Amino acid sequence: MSKPIAKPRVTSDEGAGTKGTRWVWSFAEGDGKDKRLLGGKGANLCEMTQIGINVPPGFVVTTAACLAYLESPQGDLPAGVMEQARDEMARLKAATGKSFGDPNDPLLVSVRSGSALSMPGMMDTILNLGLNEHSLAGLIAQTGDPRFGYDAYRRLIQLFGKVAFDIPDEKFDEQFESVKELAGVESDVDLQAEDLEEIVRRFLQVVRKHTGRPFPSDPYDQLEIAIKAVFGSWMGRRAVEYRREFGITSEMAHGTAANVVAMVFGNMGPDSSTGVAFTRDPGTGENVLYGEYLVNAQGEDVVAGIRTPKPIREMAEEMPSMYEQLLELSRKLEEHYREVQDFEFTNERGTLYCLQTRNGKMNAVARVKTSVEMVDEELIDREGALLRVTPDDLEQILYPRIDPSFDGSPLASGLGASPGAACGQVIFDADRAQLLGRQGVNVILVRQETKPEDIHGFFAAQGILTSRGGGTSHAAVVARGMGKPCVVGAEGLMVDEDRAQAISGEVVVKEGDIITIDGAAGHIYLGDVPTVEAEFFDELDTLLTWADGAARLQVMANADTPEDALRAISYGAMGIGLCRTERMFNAPERLPIVVDMIIAEDDEQRAAALGRLLPMQRADFRGIFEAMSPRPVIIRLLDPPIHEFLPARARLEEEIDQLHRLRDALRGMDVLTSTMKSLEDRAPKTDNGFSDAAKELADVRRVDRVIARKEAMLRRSQELRETNPMLGHRGVRLGLTYPEIYKMQVRAVLEAAAECLKEGVRVRPEIMVPQVCTSQELTRVKEYVKEAEAEVRKEYGVAVDFAFGTMIEVVRACLRAESLAEVADFFSFGTNDLTQAAFSFSREDAETKFLPLYNDREILQDNPFEVLDRMGLGRLMALTVEWGRSKQPDLEVGICGEHGGHPDSIRFCHEIGLDYVSCSPPRIPVARLAAAHANVDSGGSVDNRT
């Protein structure tokens, strides 16, 4: 390159006169960065030319010329355009040795449109300009191939007729087919030179008939008309509509350029070829040339599918030197663009031309792999590598999913509550799911809605499907926590648990039928739908490690068990941001004890039940601490209302009813057998007493005891009933009305930590209080903690280093941030509840009742339970951080709501200065990358050391 690339931009706005304006830029001179003036394609051709890629020579007539033309009342091109074009044609002659319209060895050119943004509906291409009866003869003479010559000419006439004179394709197609019929051939390729000559003759007649004038034979007339046609297509109906629909303003794209390029031909014989290629495999990311080619063919033939192209690796055998040239081209392109390229090439008799290149689209795995390898190859730096991969890409990778090529239609749809695809037998009962699960059967647990007593069914199932409930329903929350695919609120599915069937329209799904659920999209399919497995591989690890070095936000996990904790670590969690202790209450062997606690008639009975729970919770915490050591573990004290631990009232009533009948039956032994049969079928395995009673038939007193217990549960359940459970007696409100519960939990945390410390396991427990609305609540709970800490220190002889903090999930907590910051070491936004409170939307009700309509009609842009509401709730969160830190500058602030795993929300969390986000383990990689993006985009630096 002898010419400097950077030069002053010239636009039509410049100066009053247009006489001296430069309307035309040769590829060797145009500014490859100025897409606005030269259009995307033109700029690309200039850029390639100037970096030494062998592009056919040519020039760009600017978008400025286009706009000036469109404004001209007479429909003239601005003065100077054609003069400058002629100058450029002279340069093309110099470059190619051929001359435009030369009857001996004619230069042919194509004219193509190209605006700053690619846009359908504009005239695309006219090929082979410069042909007329004289130059055609020269072309035939030069190539020695009359068929090639006539074919080229008829292409010119048809494209020109269509684009410049609006002649419908049919007019040409009719003649073409007629000649084929005369010649008795089926395929175009079987047409002989004389057939094509006849076609040329007839095409010329079509043009004359349609326009009343002969086809323009002067090459420069052809060129001028073609340029005007390209420019005119900018205001074509489809182009205008497209711009309106996608909101493309004249700021973003103003007019189209016209690119005039010397023709090169891949169909000049067996030593010619054409093809498309990626510089690396876009499916695997492997660093090998990938694509396909055709020998002796034109570019459009590859696309048209008339002949089957060959994989590009065959070229290494078939045309080794051309293959070498291709590799060299590929290398050059990547070196310049520092990105995988998707390019078009033509080999005209051994000379390789690159006709076009653009960044290659590839799948997520390939994107990750190429990112890491390109850093190793020093093509890009880590920042570039991180930004090349979007968090959404990782989402594709990290869950098993329905094969993207599958296009069956779903049986029904609900809300995608926990991503991933799962397939298995439909089972309507948790006990049965557990039974089959243990036998190794893949099971989908299907319920109207789930309750804590179904938890063993979750463990056993591949996926969960409910016909009721929203994204915070029990099923959704638990499944997400376990990382199991889950669809909830599939209201189109009538689930009848008693009859063990589900109905959708005409279809009846029975127990044992196979279904597949898509927990991302929320679809349910009949049968076993092909899925694609989750992938985790070295390059991803590397990339995420770089992400950690580039992020300011820490990424923590929501995890409730030692197994969860280990999983979280495998995903790269830097600690646990939310350990929900109620999950521990739900374990099948503990639920009866929790029920004892709930139905306790006095403090003593309650204390006894809690006393039995303490060692279990301590063991849980110990397991988690050991798994996470030395990382921090934030433990949230009991949150849900306690009636959630009791079975549904309707079920209790029915059981009591049946038990009464059982007792009656026991008295009159004759009706015994049938009652017992039905009881055994329905007997819940999750609660003690009932099934035992069924076994010990003879003991009426035992049944009486069970009845009494069930009745106590029913009574308590009625007492605890709430109108709006979301806003009810839960969290710290419960912790203050039944202090024993929190005291037990705090004690279990501190004892577990002390045990670890004594064995040299480093731990950092952080105790978090849910549903706080005033600092008084926090102060009271802090007193429990201090008391327990002193006792444990005395008993174990070690001092546990812990932190004490609060969820911020009640609006008033935000508004009292200063005063909470005086008591808490850290804040953790619970944006699920905060969103409900800020919108006054109950998620379960909203997502089934009106949110879909709100989103459809754009009353709300997004579902705020999925995408954090920056404009509303976000404003409050930002103020909360500001207020809290005004009182305690070191206040650690994080988020543990579901939004903590979503890229947009993570970006927002970064912007308002949070310290960490916490999300379910499978989302951790997404979050790590999103955290890095957020920091890099706001000017943060990337750690290049590790």
Add this chain to the structure above:
Amino acid sequence: MSKPIAKPRVTSDEGAGTKGTRWVWSFAEGDGKDKRLLGGKGANLCEMTQIGINVPPGFVVTTAACLAYLESPQGDLPAGVMEQARDEMARLKAATGKSFGDPNDPLLVSVRSGSALSMPGMMDTILNLGLNEHSLAGLIAQTGDPRFGYDAYRRLIQLFGKVAFDIPDEKFDEQFESVKELAGVESDVDLQAEDLEEIVRRFLQVVRKHTGRPFPSDPYDQLEIAIKAVFGSWMGRRAVEYRREFGITSEMAHGTAANVVAMVFGNMGPDSSTGVAFTRDPGTGENVLYGEYLVNAQGEDVVAGIRTPKPIREMAEEMPSMYEQLLELSRKLEEHYREVQDFEFTNERGTLYCLQTRNGKMNAVARVKTSVEMVDEELIDREGALLRVTPDDLEQILYPRIDPSFDGSPLASGLGASPGAACGQVIFDADRAQLLGRQGVNVILVRQETKPEDIHGFFAAQGILTSRGGGTSHAAVVARGMGKPCVVGAEGLMVDEDRAQAISGEVVVKEGDIITIDGAAGHIYLGDVPTVEAEFFDELDTLLTWADGAARLQVMANADTPEDALRAISYGAMGIGLCRTERMFNAPERLPIVVDMIIAEDDEQRAAALGRLLPMQRADFRGIFEAMSPRPVIIRLLDPPIHEFLPARARLEEEIDQLHRLRDALRGMDVLTSTMKSLEDRAPKTDNGFSDAAKELADVRRVDRVIARKEAMLRRSQELRETNPMLGHRGVRLGLTYPEIYKMQVRAVLEAAAECLKEGVRVRPEIMVPQVCTSQELTRVKEYVKEAEAEVRKEYGVAVDFAFGTMIEVVRACLRAESLAEVADFFSFGTNDLTQAAFSFSREDAETKFLPLYNDREILQDNPFEVLDRMGLGRLMALTVEWGRSKQPDLEVGICGEHGGHPDSIRFCHEIGLDYVSCSPPRIPVARLAAAHANVDSGGSVDNRT
């Protein structure tokens, strides 16, 4: 007065040495405003003395001396106290002509404590200091009354012994009783001089025995000991506890003063007397002297109740000149204090002394009346008059209430949901309540909870009582709107509607039993408890008119019917701030149409039902507009979730069941009669079809139709079921999913307004949208309004001038205030819902489950549903006003939640710059006064023109 009143204050803090400190101030010189130094009583005596009231001469030993004494390690009075006291005694001698300890004509003094704040538990009074065996003789000689002399002496010994030497009263009482027995008399007054002489002797022995020393006979010893005893009582156990309990800091009251006052005697013969009086009647406010007196008695005898005092008006006959002196004293006191005074006086042989005065406590009616009259008398100005009456005073006046003198204990208690007392027969069924109500029977409707279908029972009842639900339950809200007394959530009462009885402990209340409910305190009493009627009178009108002139906040009414509107105007409403249109849906004859709308299967059916509702709503609005003309009327579009208009599911199920049985019965006519009997008893009168069907027995098909309808209702009710109805499908969410409803309502408003305008009635409708969380919602509804407005303008030929605004009852609405202010003309805070959302408390659940404990343990200072939470929600409200006005400076902002009627909350609304408050009609007077107070207290001026 020759001495100037104002003088430099002297405190013990002043200077290092205490030698020159002035510890003692004569009444003629002490600063009457310096309660801190002189104590309340001392300052009062100084002030009275200096304005020319005839107070017995005396002096104050300062609180500074008290503190110095208490700090003295040796237990000495500070140097100089006794010297200065002696100087003052010399001045007393000059004033009275008598000398302390004089054996011929002794000066006697009392010593009394008196701190800045009055406080029980401190030593109060020692009388008759200066007596010993010598001066006693002089006293007897001077008065010629040995009985008087001995009586005076024994009083000194007993009081002194008790206060200074801690001798228990019993020791003296035993001796006193023993002498009475010896003398053979029943009453103290029958004791003769010699009996009292014996008592003196024995009392002196008691002192000697208890202290081991003789009773101090030196008058100055007596004085010093008495002063020390008074000072020492400041640190007595009861006084210290009292200060701790009421949070009285040493800033507020530091030490007590000791007041030394020359004794005067109302028991010096038939020309002497003593009494207490109010300058005006504290019960009625009438401007007459009010009080009682005893001839020939000491002050303590009036209080002791040994003799029955006479009403003071009798003094006008009995002692006319003394009565004239009293009137003159009364006039002087009011002229100086500019407040009704409650004073003590003693007439010693025709000379009137005033011993004490303080502001008179009076009831609310008297307070209002005296306020207005004192302005007329130019004793105070309007500002003073307004501030003399508290909003709480008005609350006492404006509801009928339980007679304050009644002290029975309640049968049960719940939440006082709507103030006022009501008495009547217990009725458990709305239909029956209506029946009896129409017969003129006073009825209390008692239910577990109420539903819209019970509304006719509300109209018929004197009061409403429920065993479930909180302050926003249906019963509470409707009763408040109607201004009917209501108690909700009386959980101690087991209401069994089926058996028509309610049980509380041992007591069974049956239908027809009489109860009385107190809707303010939340109590329920068996039987007819005496009540006091509401009062509204001229002076109250006057005062409230002044209040309006002194307020910046406008006071509007929550009113839903023309009757409500008229009532609101009678209470002085300046418009309607909240007209709830759903109340119109609840009227018995409309509910079936509303049900039609809800169970409609398509838009057409729904439109038909709405078409029938339109003329009804139009007529409602017209009635309200006419009543309020030309005041503004803010109409809130439908707010509650529509399932609230359907009967409870359990009831529907039961009815369907019964109807099936009816149909079977109709088929087999033999079992007909008994089924029908039971059906008729239970037939609901509020819904069409069922009871009609019961009458037309023969028509099975008709029953089938009713069954079909009931089943449709049940189905729809199940579809509409919500987990958290508070946060559900309601308000504008409903208005946007079923646009026909809001369109109908808007149309009805505008048509009613147009009809009024055409008849020359000025109207100002304002349309308000509930539950808004984004400006998009508001924009959509505004489109409905614009459309309807254009149609109505065309149809009626008049342009309705209306405003369009939004409730601010969703937290996100606060956070998006700027954008809402671009669409709305006004904001109206709905603080009921906002409080629920800010705290994440469901009111119904919170008030029965944990709020009482939160208030008891001071986790929250107040119930935020009653007292607006300034610290939390208030902060958000203030920001909302600021944000909204930043976009639209003229934005009108008000409040229509229940807090709008509570003084503290009104003050806060004033502070954050609201334009109006809206409350239920009976609270309007309270609100008007509170609005005035808020403005006056923040420096606003009072309009004195009207």
